[in-house]
Amino acid sequence: xxxxxxxxxxxxxxxxxxxxxxxxxxxxxxxxxxxxxxxxxxxxxxxxxxxxxxxxxxxxxxxxxxxxxxxxxxxxxxxxxxxxxxxxxxxxxxxxxxxxxxxxxxxxxxxxxxxxxxxxxxxxxxxxxxxxxxxx
Amino acid sequence: xxxxxxxxxxxxxxxxxxxxxxxxxxxxxxxxxxxxxxxxxxxxxxxxxxxxxxxxxxxxxxxxxxxxxxxxxxxxxxxxxxxxxxxxxxxxxxxxxxxxxxxxxxxxxxxxxxxxxxxxxxxxxxxxxxxxxxx
Numbered sequence: 001x002x003x004x005x006x007x008x009x010x011x012x013x014x015x016x017x018x019x020x021x022x023x024x025x026x027x028x029x030x031x032x033x034x035x036x037x038x039x040x041x042x043x044x045x046x047x048x049x050x051x052x053x054x055x056x057x058x059x060x061x062x063x064x065x066x067x068x069x070x071x072x073x074x075x076x077x078x079x080x081x082x083x084x085x086x087x088x089x090x091x092x093x094x095x096x097x098x099x100x101x102x103x104x105x106x107x108x109x110x111x112x113x114x115x116x117x118x119x120x121x122x123x124x125x126x127x128x129x130x131x132x133x134x135x136x
Numbered sequence: 137x138x139x140x141x142x143x144x145x146x147x148x149x150x151x152x153x154x155x156x157x158x159x160x161x162x163x164x165x166x167x168x169x170x171x172x173x174x175x176x177x178x179x180x181x182x183x184x185x186x187x188x189x190x191x192x193x194x195x196x197x198x199x200x201x202x203x204x205x206x207x208x209x210x211x212x213x214x215x216x217x218x219x220x221x222x223x224x225x226x227x228x229x230x231x232x233x234x235x236x237x238x239x240x241x242x243x244x245x246x247x248x249x250x251x252x253x254x255x256x257x258x259x260x261x262x263x264x265x266x267x268x269x270x271x
Contacts, residue, residue: 016266020138023262027142027255031149031199034156034248035185038197101251112258119265126270 005129012122014052018045019115021082026108029087029099036095040087040104048082139266142259146252148188148198153249155201156183160242163233170221171211171229178231180207180238207232 025041032038089098159181171177181204187197209232217226 017138023259024138024142024145027259028145028197030251030255031145032185032187032197033251034153034244035187035199038187105251108255108258112262115262116265119269122269 005132009122009125009129011053012118012125015049016115016118016122018048018052018082019111019118021048022111023108023115025084026104026111029104030101030108033097033099033101033104036097038097038099040089040099041084042087042107043082043084051082139259139263143256145198146256146259148200149252150249150256152183152185152199152201153245153252156185156245157242157249159183159204160238160245163231163238164235164242166231167233167235167238169231170219172221175229177211177229178233179211180209180231180233181205182207209234 022043022045025043029040029042032040087098087100087103090100090103092098163180166178169178183204184202185199186202188200189197211232212230213227214230215226216222216228219228222228
């Protein structure tokens, strides 16, 4: 019963972690806007979230533990190491840098809003949970 | 927590950009310097940026300045026979700083600096909101 209450919270928590991760990747792109040869990175948020949430249930890609002495192996695509891809440059520059500042800033702002939205969802879930526990 | 690392990344970029601004200031200040008795004039300097490899292989990197290189372009020679440092032909050797290039460099550095400051401000707000989670 309780896992039905907290399941949604778990999902939003995973989403929040990935949003923070994406924020970090985008800030790395903005930081390297003037570095020659730097290639901008990003990841597919939807795929990463799917991988992170299904991994918890079935441990996809992770090693099976059949002996207590086994060291748990984390599967690829966990919450903290999404599959990073390289951005396709629309206007490549002569020094090999593929950071498009307009695009990075737009993505950064978008990710910020979505991070805040996820925070609100979590706050709402917590409030629902508390009111269900209190029964009022 | 990934958000904490953003401060590290942006701070490295800010520090690199401020070093670039420093070099620009040095170049502009010495734009009109003339060569001393040894004939060596001031040479324009440029910073070299490279991506700092992270400790974890997660692809995100800060910036670091790997070095400052001197520009080997020929020095400006100005005809001014009355100048005390003029050579036998009446020419004075000045620095090889290109003032227009340096001004462009300065604007670019200051814009990048501002961008990284904004990233830090946004991250700080997000972290403050995250700390209030569940209250």
